[in-house]
Amino acid sequence: MPLKSIARPLALAGHALPWLIVIGYFFTADYYLSFGTEIMIWILFAMSLDLALGYAGILTLGHAAFFGVGAYAAGLFAIHVSPDPLLGHLAAIALAALLGLMTGAMILHTTGVTLLMLTLAIVSVISQYANQANDLTGGDNGLQGIKLAPIFGRFEFNLFGQTAYVYTAIVLFIWFLIAWRIVHSPFGRSLGGIRQNPRRMRAIGTPVWWRLLAIYTISAAMAGSAGALSADATSFVGLSVLDLLSSGIAAVMLILGGVRRIYGAFVGATIYFVVQDYTAKISPFFWEFVVGGMLMATVLFLEGGLMDLGNVARRAVERWRGGADDA
Amino acid sequence: MTAAPAISVRGLCKSFGALVVAQAIDLDLMPGARVALIGPNGAGKTTFVNLLTGFLRPDLGTIEMQGENIERLAPEDRVRRGLARTHQINTLLLENTVRENVAIAVAEREGFAWRALRFARQWRACLDEAQAQLEQMDIGAAAERPVAGLPYGQQRLLEIAIALSLKPRVLLLDEPAAGVPAHEAHVIHEALNRLPDSIAILIIEHDMDIVFRFAQEIVVLVQGRVLTRGVPAAISADPQVRAVYLGKTVV
Amino acid sequence: MLSFILTVLLDGISYGMILFLISVGLTVTMGLMRVVNLAHGAFAMIGGYVAGYLTQRGGNFYLSTIAAAIAAGAMGAVSEMTVLRPLYRKGELAQVLLTIGMVFVATGTITELFGAFPYPVVFPDYLTRPINIGFREYPAYRLFLIAVGAVIAAALWFLVERSIYGARLRAAVDNARMARAVGMDVNFLFTGTFIVGCALAGFGGAIGAGILSLEPAYALKYVVLFLVVVAVGGEGSFEGSFVAAMALGIIDTVGKYFVPLAAPYLLYAAVFVLLLWRPRGLLPPKSVA
Numbered sequence: 001m002p003l004k005s006i007a008r009p010l011a012l013a014g015h016a017l018p019w020l021i022v023i024g025y026f027f028t029a030d031y032y033l034s035f036g037t038e039i040m041i042w043i044l045f046a047m048s049l050d051l052a053l054g055y056a057g058i059l060t061l062g063h064a065a066f067f068g069v070g071a072y073a074a075g076l077f078a079i080h081v082s083p084d085p086l087l088g089h090l091a092a093i094a095l096a097a098l099l100g101l102m103t104g105a106m107i108l109h110t111t112g113v114t115l116l117m118l119t120l121a122i123v124s125v126i127s128q129y130a131n132q133a134n135d136l137t138g139g140d141n142g143l144q145g146i147k148l149a150p151i152f153g154r155f156e157f158n159l160f161g162q163t164a165y166v167y168t169a170i171v172l173f174i175w176f177l178i179a180w181r182i183v184h185s186p187f188g189r190s191l192g193g194i195r196q197n198p199r200r201m202r203a204i205g206t207p208v209w210w211r212l213l214a215i216y217t218i219s220a221a222m223a224g225s226a227g228a229l230s231a232d233a234t235s236f237v238g239l240s241v242l243d244l245l246s247s248g249i250a251a252v253m254l255i256l257g258g259v260r261r262i263y264g265a266f267v268g269a270t271i272y273f274v275v276q277d278y279t280a281k282i283s284p285f286f287w288e289f290v291v292g293g294m295l296m297a298t299v300l301f302l303e304g305g306l307m308d309l310g311n312v313a314r315r316a317v318e319r320w321r322g323g324a325d326d327a
Numbered sequence: 328m329t330a331a332p333a334i335s336v337r338g339l340c341k342s343f344g345a346l347v348v349a350q351a352i353d354l355d356l357m358p359g360a361r362v363a364l365i366g367p368n369g370a371g372k373t374t375f376v377n378l379l380t381g382f383l384r385p386d387l388g389t390i391e392m393q394g395e396n397i398e399r400l401a402p403e404d405r406v407r408r409g410l411a412r413t414h415q416i417n418t419l420l421l422e423n424t425v426r427e428n429v430a431i432a433v434a435e436r437e438g439f440a441w442r443a444l445r446f447a448r449q450w451r452a453c454l455d456e457a458q459a460q461l462e463q464m465d466i467g468a469a470a471e472r473p474v475a476g477l478p479y480g481q482q483r484l485l486e487i488a489i490a491l492s493l494k495p496r497v498l499l500l501d502e503p504a505a506g507v508p509a510h511e512a513h514v515i516h517e518a519l520n521r522l523p524d525s526i527a528i529l530i531i532e533h534d535m536d537i538v539f540r541f542a543q544e545i546v547v548l549v550q551g552r553v554l555t556r557g558v559p560a561a562i563s564a565d566p567q568v569r570a571v572y573l574g575k576t577v578v
Numbered sequence: 579m580l581s582f583i584l585t586v587l588l589d590g591i592s593y594g595m596i597l598f599l600i601s602v603g604l605t606v607t608m609g610l611m612r613v614v615n616l617a618h619g620a621f622a623m624i625g626g627y628v629a630g631y632l633t634q635r636g637g638n639f640y641l642s643t644i645a646a647a648i649a650a651g652a653m654g655a656v657s658e659m660t661v662l663r664p665l666y667r668k669g670e671l672a673q674v675l676l677t678i679g680m681v682f683v684a685t686g687t688i689t690e691l692f693g694a695f696p697y698p699v700v701f702p703d704y705l706t707r708p709i710n711i712g713f714r715e716y717p718a719y720r721l722f723l724i725a726v727g728a729v730i731a732a733a734l735w736f737l738v739e740r741s742i743y744g745a746r747l748r749a750a751v752d753n754a755r756m757a758r759a760v761g762m763d764v765n766f767l768f769t770g771t772f773i774v775g776c777a778l779a780g781f782g783g784a785i786g787a788g789i790l791s792l793e794p795a796y797a798l799k800y801v802v803l804f805l806v807v808v809a810v811g812g813e814g815s816f817e818g819s820f821v822a823a824m825a826l827g828i829i830d831t832v833g834k835y836f837v838p839l840a841a842p843y844l845l846y847a848a849v850f851v852l853l854l855w856r857p858r859g860l861l862p863p864k865s866v867a
Contacts, residue, residue: 053671054671059674110854113614114809114853114858116614117805117806118850120802121846121850121853122846124842124843125847126843128842128846129843132842132843185442185443185444185446187442188443189427189431190434190435190440192420192423193420196423200418200419202382202403202406203380203406203411203412203418204406204432204435205407205435205436205493206440207403208403210441244802245798285690285694285794288685288686288689289687291682292681292682293679293683294679295675295679296676299668299675300661300664
């Protein structure tokens with residue numbers, strides 16, 4: 001069968017494609033480079049949510065808490081401790097992971113709406129606190145005066161954003177590899193089991209709470225990393241990094257691109273930004289309508305998100321051919 | 328020389344407010360035992376299994392395995408000590424294949440289900456063992472199929488296969504034949520006969536056919552209390568049991 | 579001193595009444611249909627905007643609020659029959675995401691139709707003036723809210739506790755499978771209850787526009803509040819939502835008066851602690867063990 005012999009090379013090409021695009025964009029984007037950086041940061045954020053929500057089934061909409069904490073940590077580190085962006089990034093990851101560990105330990109025994117509410121309460125508390133703590137966070141005006149040292153003493157952050165872009169791309173790639181590894185490991189499989197049927201997993205001896213805590217912490221670290229990138233790329237941290245809505249938007253990106261599809265975040269974030277950019281030109285508020293409609297359509301008709309179009313098409317072809325052979 | 332029981336229950340009690348679901352239940356399961364737990368609906372049979380496996384905490388009483396009291400342990404910890412169960416309603420992972428369902432259990436048992444690095448060889452081993460387990464249950468051919476497409480009888484077999492792959496000392500089967508269409512039931516019967524001799528097995532069943540073919544001892548539970556226990560012949564002749572099952576054919 | 583305490587209490591109770599009116603539908607449908615509906619605030623918003631539109635053009639206030647309820651109920655019916663029904667079996671994640679999509683659509687539509695600025699509901703003169711209640715002058719509007727809220731709460735209580743519809747509802751919340759088995763048309767019950775819940779929300783959005791001001795971001799801004807009422811009160815619990823709404827209203831108001839800077843996050847911190855202590859809510863409906 002001719003299809004099978006090109007399957008492998010096709011898969012490899014499929015994997016290389018997103019990264020080729022990332023590289024290609026760098027050389028062709030000109031003034032839109034920072035737009036690409038922003039998309040990549042959101043891809044990372046959405047990926048972090050996919051691990052917790054998509055794969056492990058932890059019903060959370062409070063991930064902006066980790067993103068925001070990571071952003072403020074990176075910014076404050078640069079102002080008060082050291083302008084080295086890499087050190088600040090590590091500090092941000094550590095702080096976000098710590099927050100994830102602590103809050104996860106407190107809430108992960110709950111499920112459903114209670115869990116959802118607890119995550120919302122956490123991000124609300126942190127967000128409101130940041131609003132009040134003007135001295136620390138700059139409140140409404142945001143954290144000003146972040147001056148980052150060049151990475152490795154050589155690569156300077158400047159208005160053209162080249163350093164920021166490459167830096168973001170590399171960080172994204174590293175986290176992608178980590179996420180990939182996790183998802184295909186026994187650990188990742190057990191998370192899938194926990195999502196589908198936690199009782200079943202307990203009945204085979206899985207320490208469910210510990211596994212959930214582990215992935216929640218990793219996911220928090222990843223989100224914190226995205227926040228740090230956001231702070232570094234723009235040299236600014238505003239209250240919007242803690243916006244509850246961000247978690248919702250990340251979830252939107254995931255559903256658009258496909259939950260539990262390793263490149264779902266890539267597709268979803270890109271589509272979201274492209275649609276937003278395009279529809280915002282038509283009318284500033286029309287994009288909400290369009291995005292909402294796309295979201296609803298995706299949930300209703302395309303179970304696996306737009307990345308599932310491939311599967312949908314394949315099944316349609318099989319039906320047309322009169323049924324595939326049974327495995 | 329008397330061997331020690333694989334699991335020993337003394338005085339197990341549990342109530343939900345005014346509703347008493349377990350009253351001073353005593354039970355010993357020797358290695359290799361084949362004990363059936365029967366009783367009318369609502370007698371507390373599944374509750375008893377939940378108490379044994381840790382999904383419910385008893386108000387009073389002890390459960391002992393290998394000299395250790397396990398009644399305060401979480402379900403996953405009891406599994407590690409060799410206690411496994413099947414469920415009355417299938418709790419299979421529908422999105423995974425048949426073989427993966429078993430392999431995940433094997434990985435858990437072997438202790439590397441938490442691994443995210445250096446796992447390829449071990450996972451391969453899990454899959455191989457899973458395949459062997461499936462062959463044992465005569466469902467090896469279905470290994471790569473998603474669970475959702477499996478006939479119900481084979482799903483029940485898979486449920487048992489998963490429990491067996493945990494290499495338990497004590498196995499609790501909660502109505503293994505429940506919901507299986509009559510023409511597939513013999514498959515379950517055969518699988519039950521092939522269960523390893525060393526495992527102590529407690530089976531909850533309504534299907535008296537299975538009970539009388541399979542059990543060496545029968546325990547009758549009524550309203551959370553052990554009414555009587557004994558060999559099958561004695562139980563079927565017992566007038567008390569007959570009265571409880573009024574209207575039902577016992578033999 | 580006493581008058582101050584009473585003022586704070588009255589402010590809190592009137593706020594709580596609005597929260598109750600809007601959230602009671604949500605808690606019943608979440609307990610009944612087990613659907614997580616983040617778009618519930620959108621129905622309150624729709625009701626509010628309808629009332630705003632009508633009253634701004636000189637319509638009678640009371641009729642406008644009725645129209646608001648009807649409009650919201652109708653939108654609820656349409657949503658339930660088209661997009662929500664396929665979701666009952668699809669799990670919480672799908673429901674969360676779809677209802678987020680609905681909020682986006684609603685927000686975008688409202689902005690297109692009515693603009694981005696706060697949209698007022700025009701209240702009758704006598705409601706906008708303060709009334710002398712003995713020890714001080716107090717806004718008639720808030721007294722109105724308390725009165726209307728209390729009447730509706732009592733009527734609902736009567737409906738839920740004393741009527742056959744209520745008995746059916748409670749049975750279906752407790753055990754939908756059993757309810758179907760005894761021949762109850764649970765789907766009809768669901769849809770009907772959902773519509774009533776949306777209508778109540780629309781009504782609450784309309785009369786509450788003086789406290790929860792109408793703007794396109796309404797649905798998104800306040801969804802956390804409504805969910806808090808549901809989660810703290812106990813999913814599916816009518817009494818729970820009332821108690822939780824009152825508690826939330828009073829605590830938030832007390833906070834605003836005494837610790838205005840800390841109030842917002844103290845409230846959510848309190849919610850956090852409360853949910854950890856009582857994960858099923860303060861007054862969860864009794865369920866089958």
